[in-house]
Amino acid sequence: MGMHVVVCDHKSGMLTSSSLEALSFADDLARKGGKDLVALVPDGLQDKSLHAYNLRSVYTFPAAGDNARVEEYLAAMTALAGKSTPERIIFSYNSLGKALGGQLAIRLNAGLVSNVCGFEWAEGKALYKKSVFSGKAYAWCAIHSEIGLVAILPKAYGVKQGQDPNSPEYIELGPLTIDARMQVVEHRMSSGKTPLTEADVVVSGGRGLKDPANWGLVESLAELLHAGTACSRPVADAGWRPHHEHVGQTGTAIRPKVYIAIGISGAIQHLAGVNNSRTIIVINKDPEAPFFKAADYGVCGDLFEVVPKLIQAIQNGQ
Numbered sequence: 174m175g176m177h178v179v180v181c182d183h184k185s186g187m188l189t190s191s192s193l194e195a196l197s198f199a200d201d202l203a204r205k206g207g208k209d210l211v212a213l214v215p216d217g218l219q220d221k222s223l224h225a226y227n228l229r230s231v232y233t234f235p236a237a238g239d240n241a242r243v244e245e246y247l248a249a250m251t252a253l254a255g256k257s258t259p260e261r262i263i264f265s266y267n268s269l270g271k272a273l274g275g276q277l278a279i280r281l282n283a284g285l286v287s288n289v290c291g292f293e294w295a296e297g298k299a300l301y302k303k304s305v306f307s308g309k310a311y312a313w314c315a316i317h318s319e320i321g322l323v324a325i326l327p328k329a330y331g332v333k334q335g336q337d338p339n340s341p342e343y344i345e346l347g348p349l350t351i352d353a354r355m356q357v358v359e360h361r362m363s364s365g366k367t368p369l370t371e372a373d374v375v376v377s378g379g380r381g382l383k384d385p386a387n388w389g390l391v392e393s394l395a396e397l398l399h400a401g402t403a404c405s406r407p408v409a410d411a412g413w414r415p416h417h418e419h420v421g422q423t424g425t426a427i428r429p430k431v432y433i434a435i436g437i438s439g440a441i442q443h444l445a446g447v448n449n450s451r452t453i454i455v456i457n458k459d460p461e462a463p464f465f466k467a468a469d470y471g472v473c474g475d476l477f478e479v480v481p482k483l484i485q486a487i488q489n490g491q
């Protein structure tokens with residue numbers, strides 16, 4: 174009987190929220206199908222919250238740096254697949270998962286369903302609900318290959334809590350055979366910042382900011398709200414902000430609890446990456462700006478007046 178494997182990562186020893194989501198999904202799927210569930214995680218995990226997810230074992234593997242690299246995950250997963258038969262391998266479809274998914278699919282001859290946000294059980298098999306067309310529709314997919322990869326859309330499934338912790342067995346994998354055809358020359362961490370796809374609140378700026386020198390408004394508001402920062406594509410194209418902050422159809426797709434759009438028109442390509450946010454707040458001086466149609470709350474006004482007042486009000490605890 175094939176087991177299910179959930180691939181996790183951690184930051185400074187604590188599981189990332191996308192790993193907790195993958196664990197939640199994997200736990201539900203394994204319970205429904207009556208399968209054993211094991212986790213694969215790089216060395217250095219201190220967080221015991223994964224014990225609440227009905228895991229039989231936790232496989233650990235050595236990672237050279239603070240963050241395990243894709244090749245290390247790949248080697249670890251291949252080693253694990255050589256020991257026992259994984260039936261489903263579940264992971265977050267974050268930047269790591271995107272790099273891992275395709276390579277694992279080739280290596281293990283496995284079918285891959287990406288952007289998964291749920292599943293249903295039909296005739297003894299899982300049907301995976303997949304977000305398509307930039308979140309405008311869903312498709313239902315079955316996996317027919319022996320091994321199947323299920324990549325979870327970040328912030329789509331949610332984290333389930335509160336089960337009795339169990340005591341999984343910890344097993345060290347290694348030494349690993351790393352594919353040395355690719356070499357990481359430099360690994361730069363954006364220190365202290367929550368990755369955009371994991372931020373609950375995102376403050377985003379567009380061309381209405383007029384000049385990169387005005388970006389301090391976005392950053393001050395984001396800092397007060399413990400939020401991530403994002404931008405529209407022209408802002409990144411103009412070099413005002415790094416490209417990893419660009420959200421939309423051709424950038425990152427995000428689903429924060431709150432998305433605050435400042436001086437962004439709300440073009441369809443921008444909305445494609447943010448329209449699944451739970452609450453959208455728009456600040457724009459043009460009452461005809463298309464973003465107002467997608468907004469839960471809108472402030473029609475000059476951002477250079479509205480945002481400083483908002484910052485002041487938050488600082489005053491109003």
Ligand SMILES: Cc1cc2nc3c(=O)[nH]c(=O)nc-3n(C[C@H](O)[C@H](O)[C@H](O)COP(=O)(O)OP(=O)(O)OC[C@H]3O[C@@H](n4cnc5c(N)ncnc54)[C@H](O)[C@@H]3O)c2cc1C
Pocket residue numbers: 378379380381382404405406407408419420421422423424435436437438439440441442443446456457458459462474475476477
């Ligand atoms: C194939 C393709 C893919 C694309 N992918 C993306 C994508 O992934 N992400 C993306 O963002 N775009 C994408 N675009 C570009 C997209 O079509 C828009 O051009 C872009 O989103 C507009 O950016 P913006 O809203 O910052 O700028 P603008 O359209 O210039 O809008 C600026 C807004 O700021 C407001 N404003 C100006 N001054 C003030 C002020 N003082 N106070 C308040 N409001 C003010 C204006 O009213 C206006 O609504 C794509 C386009 C194409 C063709």
